[in-house]
Each structure stands twice: as structure tokens, then as C-alpha cells.
Amino acid sequence: MEHEARSARQLWVEEERGRRRMPDPVRDAAVRAVMITSVTLIQAVVAFLCTVAGAWPAFPVTITAVASTIVATWSVLDIWITRQVWRQRNGVVSEPSSTARPPIRARHDEHRTGTAPLSEAA
DSSP, X not given: OHHXXXXXXXXXXXXXXXXXXXXXXXXXXXXXXXXXXXXXHHHXXXXXXXXXXXXXXXXXXXXXXXXXXXXXXXXXXXHHHHHHHHHHHTTOOOOOOTTSOOOHHHHHHHHHHTOSOHHHHO
């Protein structure tokens, strides 16, 4: 009887997530950044240990760790850049605020029909 009650329950329950999934290009950039940053941290630890031990690879590993730090910084910035580009290309809906100017065509039509306010007509 207890076995039947267990089998009647669902094995997998889907729960609502608070945030939507990142777009694929942004997620790819984030995965790339995590991989590069982890390699950079490993190189920094190896450089530190080689320096403390006085081993000969200390200098070359330190130089590559510095170069990797620059690449890792760029990869983290790449996440932000990719996110902004994706938003611009794939339609973030933005509504003009109340202080936004009307479109040029609407202003041109108003001016032509003579319904424009006095400040714009002059």
C-alpha cells in the first residue's frame, strides 16, 4: 500500500522560476568568461607557488598569468557588451516618456496643417 502511494506521487515537479533564461549569446559569453577566469586563477596560484618555491618556471608563468588577467577582464566585459548588443537587436520594448518629443513626421504634419503650437510655428 505504501509502495502504491509512492508511485502515485510525481517524480518531477516543475517550479516557476523568478527570472527568465539568459539569451544564448549572452550565456555563451558568460560560460566563456567563467572558463577563462578559472584558468587565470589557476595560473595565478601556480605562479605564486613557483615563486615561493623558487622554481625556474616562476617568471614565465607569472607573465602568462598577467596576460591571462587581461584576457579574463575582457571576457567579463564581453558579457556586458554581448548583453547590450542582444537587447538592441532583439527588441527591448521601450516606450517614450512623457517628455519625449513627438516623431518628426507628426511634427511635420502638424506644421503643415497649421495645428502646431505657437512656440514651434515661430
